[in-house]
Amino acid sequence: MHMANELLSVPVAAGTLGIAAAGLGLICRKARTIVTSDKLALMGILGAFIFAAQMVNFQLPAMPGTSGHMVGAVLLAIILGPNLGAIVISSVVIIQCLIFQDGGLLALGCNIINMALVPSYLGYFIYKSITNARSYTPLRFYIGAALASVISIEAGAALVPIEAALSGVLVVPFSTFLITMLGVHLLIGTIEGIITVAVLGYIKQVRPDILAEIIPGKIRLTKKTVLTTFLILAVIIAAGFSLLASDLPDGLEWAYAQRPDQPDFSPAVENKNPKINAVDEFQAKYSPMPDYSTRTAPIGQTLQQQKELAAGWTSFAGVIGSLLTMAFIYIFAWGLKKTKRQEELNSN
């Protein structure tokens, strides 16, 4: 589910980075009152645990050769509470980006929202509303944990195509991408639910004291937090549905509402995105059959053709120039190393 840079446009990446940073900042400020110095070590080590837990794979049923692994956001939210859980999972996502390069640097905001913030809070909210202190039964505890895992993973997965569609980079129709993501992550979420319940069951058997502190807790989410969460989710879902709605009439056309090849076609949506315009322009420029008619002039003689050839030469020059620059830098660095070694030899 790690998104790459290429799935996003710069405004969406900046926006989501901003939202993630603001969210994390708020959570950290809030957590300052809860966190004691001994909690710091626990949080850090549980983060490392999540890392290691994601390496434990196991065979999936029905599909030989595939294996699943745990994600662990809901498990952490249950053990640490949503605030600390969100901080730990966010730090895992950041390390995955920086050290292991899962997901791009620009997509970090999206990845934190999809995999840390939404699963932690949504998962914890679902878990808590099913398992509340007054009517606690072990069955409810397990059902709550399982449902929280499935729904929170689905919610995070649904955000991926929405963010990509908002960026306008989708080649695949939006609904296809959404359905694929939801389908695949339903399976992942179910596995996650099963394994979360199994781990909680194991801990309950072996070290019941770890879970004892958690179960009789009260709902720690205030009404305000819940309302804000729902508001944000509503906005995101509304944005997603409006895209889906405009997607329904004719597949990809929403991105190409302004069609240069049909001058009479009055666009329903005026699209001012420079990238999309650039693509259209490109198509108009290089299309072998502009305006659905074959070229009247022979190749190599029209102004258009001359322009095209000139563009070809510019790009050729650009590539050669870049390669030469890189060669120069390489030789320069090599020379630098050599003189340094010489100096070291001389000083010795």
Add this chain to the structure above:
Amino acid sequence: MHHSYIDKFSYQNSIIHRLDSRVKVITVLIYTAMVISLPKTYLTVLTCYLVGPFALLVLGKIPLKFAFKQVLLVSPFILVLALSSPFYDRASLTVPFGPITWQISRGWLRCCVILAKFVITMLALIALVSTTRFSALLHGLQKMGVPKILVIQLGFLYRYIFLFIDKVQHILQARAARKMRNLGFKKETKVAAAMLGSLLIKSINAAENVSIAMQARGFDGHFRTLTKSKIKANDIIFALVAVSLMIFLHFIIRPVMT
């Protein structure tokens, strides 16, 4: 056990390594944004954008073979995404390139552009983390206003990840040595749950011991370090060079080539 993590070159010493981490983070972030904002169907201009990460890697004495290997390792997902575009976009294009002209479908062109952007942004990221020590990176992030709890959390995480990866590899090896066949979903899940559960209990115990040890040494939630990160002349020169390269690429190369 053996780990292949990408920051193993961050303890070297070079011009790039000595730079302040904040300058590098901001430069790489802006550069990535510039690459991503390029049009989707221009392949050749991306070669010019390769110069930046390439210079960082070479001057930082990072072996290019290592960098490209890392890019390959993380590419499967983006490969699937990129290869799906030729199926949806079959409009044919004539692409002139210097003395040669050839025909290509726009889907394939977009596929190549996505892959090229991926390689460039990943190389930039590799250049950043393999020329900056993680502790220096965290210090820089804290100076830039990242909350202290998150910075401490990242520091702890980085310290214990490799320890836990080691632990889990031992557990996985033990399972592989005992399990000779597929046990069926129920048994598999039970085994995995027991592995994860025992790992979780181990980690909670470890956390208790670590926090007792840290409190015994006077830890009160603050890390006090001797290093003072100051912007030096080298950093300013690097920033100037980077900014002029970016201006050159954005305002001269980009309009000419696209």
